[in-house]
Amino acid sequence: MTAVLRSLATAVPPLRVTSPEAYDFFSTKFQLSPAENTLYRRLLLEGPIESRHVGMATVEEARETDPDRLNERFLRHARLTAAEAARRALAAASLTPADIGALVVNTCTGYVCPGLSSYLAEDLKLPRSLHATDIVGMGCGAALPNLACAAGLLALEGSRPVLSVAVEICSATLFMGPDPDLIVSNCIFGDGAAAAVLDQETDNGRGFIARFRGFSSVLAPEYRETLRYQQQGGRLRNHLSIRVPFIGAKVGEEALDQLLTTRKLSKRDIRWWAVHAGGTTVLDEIGKRIGLDPDALRFSREVFVHYGNMSSPTVLFSLERVLRDGRPAQGDWGVLLAFGAGFSAFAALLEFSNA
Numbered sequence: 001m002t003a004v005l006r007s008l009a010t011a012v013p014p015l016r017v018t019s020p021e022a023y024d025f026f027s028t029k030f031q032l033s034p035a036e037n038t039l040y041r042r043l044l045l046e047g048p049i050e051s052r053h054v055g056m057a058t059v060e061e062a063r064e065t066d067p068d069r070l071n072e073r074f075l076r077h078a079r080l081t082a083a084e085a086a087r088r089a090l091a092a093a094s095l096t097p098a099d100i101g102a103l104v105v106n107t108c109t110g111y112v113c114p115g116l117s118s119y120l121a122e123d124l125k126l127p128r129s130l131h132a133t134d135i136v137g138m139g140c141g142a143a144l145p146n147l148a149c150a151a152g153l154l155a156l157e158g159s160r161p162v163l164s165v166a167v168e169i170c171s172a173t174l175f176m177g178p179d180p181d182l183i184v185s186n187c188i189f190g191d192g193a194a195a196a197v198l199d200q201e202t203d204n205g206r207g208f209i210a211r212f213r214g215f216s217s218v219l220a221p222e223y224r225e226t227l228r229y230q231q232q233g234g235r236l237r238n239h240l241s242i243r244v245p246f247i248g249a250k251v252g253e254e255a256l257d258q259l260l261t262t263r264k265l266s267k268r269d270i271r272w273w274a275v276h277a278g279g280t281t282v283l284d285e286i287g288k289r290i291g292l293d294p295d296a297l298r299f300s301r302e303v304f305v306h307y308g309n310m311s312s313p314t315v316l317f318s319l320e321r322v323l324r325d326g327r328p329a330q331g332d333w334g335v336l337l338a339f340g341a342g343f344s345a346f347a348a349l350l351e352f353s354n355a
Contacts, residue, residue, distance in 0.1 A: 001139075001154065001157055001200055001201075002162065002200070002201040002212070002266070003151035003154045003155070003198050003200065003201075003211070003212045004149070004198065004199055004200070004201045004208035004209070004210065004211050004212065004320055004349070004353075005143065005196055005197075005198060005208060005209045005210045005211075006058045006092075006093040006095075006161065006197040006198065006199045006206070006207070006208045007089045007090075007092035007093035007129075007196065007197045007210065008089060008092070008120050008194065008196045008197075008316060008319060008320055008323065009085050009086075009088030009091075009092055009195050009197075009320075010088075010090060010192060010193065010194045010313065010316065010317050010320055011081050011082075011084035011085035011087040011088065011192065011193050011194075011195075012053035012081065012087055012190075012191065012192045012193075012307065012310075013054060013055040013077055013080070013081055013169075013191050013192075014053070014150070015053060015054050015055075015056050015057070016051050016052070016053050017051060017052055017054055017059060018047060018050065018051045018305040019044040019045065019049050019050060019051065019052075019054075019111075019187075020044065021059075021240070022044050022052070022187070023040055023041060023044035023045055024219065025059055025062065026040050026186070027040060027041075028060075029317050030061060030176055031115075034040075035172070036178055036179070036183060039183045039184075040183060040187065041175070042316060043183070043187040043188070043281070045186055046181075047187065047188075048280050048301075048304065048305055048309070049187070049188060049304065049305060049308050051132050051306065051307075051308075052171070052189070052190030052306050052307060052308040052339070053190055053191055053192060053307065054073075054171040054190065055073060055074070055076070055077025055078070055080075055169040055172065055191045055211075056073070056083065056171060057166060059115075059209030060093060061073065062171065062174055062234065063199035063328040064162050065235070066082070066231070066235035068115075068152055068195060069112075069237050070172045070173075070235065070278075071109040071111065071112070072108060073157060073169070074169045074171050074172040075110060075112055075116075075119070075299040077079045077169045077191065078107060078110060078116055078167050078168075078169050078193075079106065079116070079123055079171075079190065079294065080121070081162065081169070081193040082120055082165050082167040082193040082195070083120060083123045083124060083190065084193070085164055085165065085167070085193040085194055085195035085313075086124055086163060086195040087124070088195065089195035089196060089197050089339075090124075090163070090328060092197075093199075095126050095161060095162070095197060097125045097126050097127070099125075099132065099160060099161060099198075100126050100127065100128060100160060100161055100162070100163050101129075101130070101131060101151045101153075101157055101159060101160025101161060101162060102130060102132070102133070102154075102157060102160070102162040102163070102247065103117050103120065103130055103132050103133070103162070103163045103165070104117075104122060104135065104146050104149050104150045104153070104162065104164050104165070105117045105120060105132075105133070105134050105135070105146075105164050105165045105166075105167070106134070106135035106138065106142040106143065106145070106146045106165070106167075106312055107135075107142075107166070107167050107168055107312070108134065108136060108138060108139050108168065108311065108340075108341070109143065109169050109170050109172055109173050109236065109311065110169060110172055112194065114134075115134030115136070115169065116134060116165075117132035117133065117134050118132070120154070120165065121291070122324075123292070126163075126338075130140075130215070130272075131153055131157060133208075134304065135149065137294065137341070138340050138341065138342075138344065139194065139227065139229075139311065139312070139340030139341030139342065139344070140276055140278060140311045140312055140314065140339065140341070141276065141312070141315075141338040141339050141340030141341075141344050141346045142166060142219075142311075142312040142340055143164075143166040143194065143312045143313060143315055143316050143338065144315070144336055144346035144347065144348050145216065145217065145346060146164050146165075146166055146197065146312075147164055147198070147212070147336075148215040148346075148348070149164075149196045149213070149216075149346060150162040150163075150164040151212050151215070154198055154199070154200055154351075156276075157209070157281070158200045160198070161197050161198060161199040162197070162198045163195065163196075164195065164198060164271070165193065165195045165196075166191035166193065166194050166195075166196070166312040166313040166316060167189060167192075167312075167313065168311040168312055169191045169308055169312060170189035170190060170191055170309075170311055171189070171190070171191050172236075173185075173189075173229070173235070173237075173238060174186055175238065176231075176239045178288055180242075180310075181238065181239060181240040181241065182237075182238065183239055184350060185189075185238040185240055186281070188279060188308050188309045189238075189308055189309050189310070189311065190307050190308035190309065190310050191310060192307060192310035192313045192317065193313050193343065194313035194316035194317060194320070194334055195237070196215060196316065197294075198212075201340050203229060206351070208291050208353055209349045209352065209353060210324060210328075210334065210350040210351060210352045210353055211261065211350065211353070212348060212349070212350060213349040213350065214262070214263055214348070214349040214350075214352050215259070215261055215308050215346070215347070215348050215349075216255045216258040216259035216262075216346070216347045217252050217255060217318070217344065217345070217346045217347075218254045218255045218258065218344065218345045219342070219343075219344050219347075220343045220344070221249075221342065223247050223251070223343035224225075224342050224343060225239065225241070226239075226240075226241035226243050226247055226313060226343060227239065227240060227241065227247075227342065227343055228245055228324075228338070228341045228342060229329050229341065230313045231272065233303075243307075243348065244278070244282065244309045245278075245279065245281040245284070245285040246285055246287065247343055248278065248282055248286065248321060248339045248343075249282070249285035249286045249288070249289040249290075249340060250289065250344070251344070251345040252275075252286055252289070252290075252337055252338075252339050252345045253286075253289050253290055254345065255337070255339075255345040255346055255347040256290065256335065256347050258339060258347070259335070259347040259349055260349070263349065265333065267291060267292075269333050270333050270334065270335050271328065271332040271333055271334065272326055272328050272332060272333070272334035272350075272352070273292065273296045273297060273299075273300070273319065273322075273334070273335055273337070273339045274299065274300065274316075274318035274319040274321075274322050274334065274336045274337070275297055275300045275313055275315065275338070276300070276314050276315040276318075276337065276338035276339060277300040277301065277303045277309060277314050277315075277317075277318060277334075278309050278314075278339070279304065279305035280304065283297050283300055283301060283304070286337070289295055299318050299322050299325065299326065300315075300318040300319035302352055303317045303318050303321060303323055303324070312338075312340070315336055315337070315338040316336075319334075319336060322334065323329050328352035329352065329354065330352060330353055330354035331350060331351065332352045332354065333349065333350070334349075334350040334351075334352055335347060335348070335350070335354075336348040336350065
């Protein structure tokens, strides 16, 4: 049984905030020290990000600090954004909600029990017989374990397609403070969702985008404290070390080598790259470590410019651009590469179709 990607779609909340608008907000609504103001100015007015989308009715909601109201906002906008991406993915695959046999949802920017799968099943009117799985706590890399889980469900219950959804409302974790890692987080993270439909490859003529040819993962807990969320005062507080780009490149290369070596492929065999756009320095270090031409990561850079770092959906936004603007040919190899909290890295190998 070969799992295939039948469709991929993305969505963002409607409120778009440009970087100059974000700087104006931070500099006028909060009492910043001169050093804080300088860093916000450098990142937002001189940095590469043009704009981000946020799950808020107005930007004034960014001043909210009550944990309960923040989690309510997370749930409201996670449901809306994830459902929009899912409906687009179903339409692109020419499927109805009744056709779906399983749902896998990942998020790390809010907590609800039951998980988001319960709410999405209701919002999308998915079948009561649905196999539902929620993945939490894996950070920016979680979309790839999500896809691996979906492929595994297909192997067990392969009669109906699987809907895979990655959604993050990072703006619900905005945390003010003088620490540079908080300022960087406030300046680069945005909100979004991506949804994919996975199915079994059959000979009945159903088209698909690519075959999944393998997954790999690396867990490196010795770097746990360099990238993680921590509960502080009932809220999520991001920890983002300046070492992240170098550790991400190191652990990411390990996951990539594991993926390619077992399949007797080399990096030169890979035509298309969709890498988690955690930041320009991250992409620079990964490209340098892997030995890629800067143009190979252009789609990931474009995502960062227009959306910032949306955590887990970001790598699928990059894949969407590969498909839309790169237009892979049948038989081309592609790699998805992402890393996340704790410290982890994940890779997936795709063989593209001409569908």
